[in-house]
Amino acid sequence: MTPLTLPAEDSGAFTPPTLEDMHLPAIFPWGAHEGFSKQMLMVLLSVVFIAWFFIAASRKGQLVPGKLQFAGEYLYGFVRNSIGKDIIGGKDFMKFVPLLFALFFFILVNNIYGAIPFFQLPTMSHVGGAYFLAALVYVTWIGVGLKKFGARFLKLTVVPAGVPWYILPIVVPIEIISNFIVRPMTHSLRLFATMLAGHLVVALAGSGIAFLIAQESVVLKGTSLLVLVGATAMYMLEALIMVLQAYVFTLLTAIYIQGALHADAH
Template sequence: MLLPFATDGGSGAGGFVGPNIGEFFPPVVLFADTPFELNRLMLIRVITTLVIVLVFWLGTRNLKIVPGRGQSIIEWGLDFVRVGIAEDLLGKKDGRRFLPILTTFFFMILAMNLTGAVPGFNLAGTSVIGVPLLLAAIAYVTWIYAGLRKHPGKFLRNALFPPGVPWYFYIIVTPIEILSTFIVRPVTHVLRLLMNMIVGHILLVLFFLATSFFFIEAPGFFKLFGVGTLALGFAFTLFELLVAVLQAYIFTILTAVYIQLALADEH
């Protein structure tokens, strides 16, 4: 994390320093100057992935007809994705078919989003473009595959040349369809998740750095402003937890919507 103040040329003059882009590119902490070097963000991603695997392994290794507390929580989470997203949008057959990828998206994004509010981590695993870009690319390939598999002869044709449109309008319609469906859609899928996590992190860092500055550096009466920034920091932490859940849900449900559109009989 950044320090709440900085010295000015060694003169001892303090000043508030807000968050900057360097927050998202921390220094290397392991295996420096090798192909396997890791910084704090990469460690967060590795640890989060291991935690997800461990939680699901512990929750499902001893499945019982009458589930215990751990199994109940796991089953509730899996049913939320299965019933509330996959089967609701895709139906039972296609919902079960695409359930593994939708479940992976939801829990991976949720866990990596939540690390932004975990003390010691303080940085979401999805706040740098690598993970959102990878997941959006997988979603992109999946819905195109679904469309080509279901409608091999007409998926791309109908996507680029919508039926019922006079042929001379295709000069305008086709470039718009290429841009909106095959370029804008995956780009917005990436940016929606990425930018929410970036903004959330910057706000939290700003409030807590300001709190530290007011309590430690500010003179006299100005220290009282630290109470306000601390309260805002706490409120935005709760809001960030809500955003973490919502973004996992939105990314997953949009993936399901795109697959549904690819499978639709209109193609």
């Protein structure tokens, strides 16, 4: 058996973390590979936490808000004005604020889990959650367009205004693929891939530090400090990306809704 085929514990080789390391055993299993997992528990806890925070922040409305009320009003105002009103427009935005609000804070909390000790797992690093949210948005903006324009919305979506008729055989298939296939896929995969990649990098750095510290060489032990500095920087960058991805996902949702509402202006 060559050294390349020896197990890590026999050869002393570094064993990097894998995707399987991010799928923890089910808390309450009900099948060979199924059960109530840590990820599911964290998703439920995020809903409880978000509901508790904003109910507590709005329970005692005061003219001069306290810290909790101020934080709740500021966060709500950010989604309402900076995403809803600025993107969708002052005439139609209010009816979509609950959706934008729920999406932003649900994604934010489930992303931030990855930066919190003990939780240490952004639930959106599992593609199922990202697919579900993207599918919800997909159905929403198409429904908004159909409600306003009827079946004509489908034509407005795939036939850009002002395009010569002889170019339409090329443009229409591209628009169909772009709007109805690529858009929901990129909407979900952007969130999932960034959360998964960032968490894997941090996990890889952590495993590397543990491996270097366990070595007998003083040089390798000292190298672990450099890896720690890099891992700290990556940790902070991942935390920033967690917030940005919640914002980007919600912003794109508002853009898609705005496009559906004004499809006849394109």
